Amino acid sequence: MASAPQPTLPLFYNDLMPLNSRDHSAWKSKPIENAMWLVNQHAIPLTVDEFVQAQRDYPIVFSSGDNPLPLALMGLNEGVNTFVDDQGKVNDPVYLPAYIRRYPFMLARLTQESDELSLCFDPTTESLGEFEEGNPLFASDGQPSEGTKEILQFCERFEEAGVRTKGFVDELKKHELLMDGEIAISQGDNQDNPFVYRGFQMIDQDKLREVRGDVLRTWNQNGMMALIYAHLFSLDLMRAIFARQVQQGKGPTLNAAPAA
Numbered sequence: 001m002a003s004a005p006q007p008t009l010p011l012f013y014n015d016l017m018p019l020n021s022r023d024h025s026a027w028k029s030k031p032i033e034n035a036m037w038l039v040n041q042h043a044i045p046l047t048v049d050e051f052v053q054a055q056r057d058y059p060i061v062f063s064s065g066d067n068p069l070p071l072a073l074m075g076l077n078e079g080v081n082t083f084v085d086d087q088g089k090v091n092d093p094v095y096l097p098a099y100i101r102r103y104p105f106m107l108a109r110l111t112q113e114s115d116e117l118s119l120c121f122d123p124t125t126e127s128l129g130e131f132e133e134g135n136p137l138f139a140s141d142g143q144p145s146e147g148t149k150e151i152l153q154f155c156e157r158f159e160e161a162g163v164r165t166k167g168f169v170d171e172l173k174k175h176e177l178l179m180d181g182e183i184a185i186s187q188g189d190n191q192d193n194p195f196v197y198r199g200f201q202m203i204d205q206d207k208l209r210e211v212r213g214d215v216l217r218t219w220n221q222n223g224m225m226a227l228i229y230a231h232l233f234s235l236d237l238m239r240a241i242f243a244r245q246v247q248q249g250k251g252p253t254l255n256a257a258p259a260a
Contacts, residue, residue, distance in 0.1 A: 011045065012037050012103050014124040018110060021142040028134030029147065032127045034088035038100065042075035045099045047161035048168045051227045055234035057083075057094040059241060062178060062201040068169055070231075072097050073241060076197055077252055082244035098158050104128060107155045117159065119152050168227060171219075172203065175211060179204040183235075185242045187251070195242070195252055202235065203228060 009016065043063075046054055047070070054060060054072050062068040074081045084090055104125035107117035121128060128137070135147045144152070172178050181202035184194040208228070211219075219225045245251045 010106065011041065011099075013106070013122045015122060016106070016108055016120045017123045018108075018118045018120050019105075019137065019148075021138045021144075025138050025142060026130050027128055027137045028131045029128050029137060030131060030134040032103075032125075035084065035090070035100075036088040037103070038084050038090075039081060039086060039088055040079045042078060042080050043071040043073055044097045046070040046072045046097050047099075047158070047165045048227050049161040049164065050095070050097055051230040053095045054097060055230040055237075057237070058234065059237045060231045060234040061181060062169070064180075064199055064201060068173070068178060068201050070165060070169070071200070073238075075245060075250070076238065076241055077245070077250075080245055080250045082241055082248060082250065098154075098161070102151075102155055102158055105151050105155055107159055119148075119155060168224060171224065175207070175215070177203050177207050177211075179207075183238050185239055187242075187246065197238070203231060205232065 043061075046060060050072075051060060051070075058072040058074060061071050061073060063071055074083050083092055083094055090096065104122040104127060106120055108120045109116070110118050136145045137148050139145050178201045180198065181200045182196060182198050184196045186194040216225065219228070242251070
């Protein structure tokens with residue numbers, strides 16, 4: 001079974017293979033009990049459809065570079081996830097981004113020339129295989145099972161949300177609203193030497209105040225202002241995530257160079 005060509009694999013994925021009834025007719029899926037692939041991941045891609053829910057639990061920032069991507073921060077330092085323990089268990093009742101929930105599946109192009117997306121999966125996952133128990137991926141007639149149809153619909157909705165997310169980011173870039181972010185967090189008595197986090201982008205509130213009224217009215221009508229405020233309000237959680245790191249013994253040291 002040949003894997004789908006994938007020069008650059010997305011976050012979490014070690015490989016990609018197209019799902020098909022010929023090779024996977026007897027395969028089943030079982031729940032993921034230990035998300036070890038999530039343990040050391042601190043920044044998770046997020047779609048605009050999730051901003052309102054995610055901003056209750058995570059700071060929402062934008063990645064650096066010319067093609068910014070919204071990210072939910074589960075930790076402030078590389079390799080630190082404050083919501084997942086060392087066994088891959090999510091112990092807090094928090095919102096899990098759709099990017100996490102769709103793993104090990106995703107829609108991908110099998111060839112660079114094709115515009116068609118096919119349902120693929122990471123063959124290194126332990127949640128899919130020829131198990132005695134589990135949810136079948138295909139029915140006896142070779143057609144996708146109801147569970148597989150639901151997975152496909154979920155992945156399709158994720159791709160559609162990705163298009164809306166790109167439109168949102170493009171609008172922010174058009175009005176030059178993104179700026180390099182920086183946050184200084186002091187710990188205990190060490191007020192004169194705070195930990196400074198950089199390496200992300202955020203909306204420039206000064207420039208936001210200068211946006212023309214007709215543009216703001218359009219953004220208010222199409223829901224974009226709600227997304228902007230969800231992002232801005234979520235930034236207050238930076239300090240809460242930092243406190244979680246310290247409480248869990250995962251806080252940075254003064255000699256380290258923190259980077260979000």
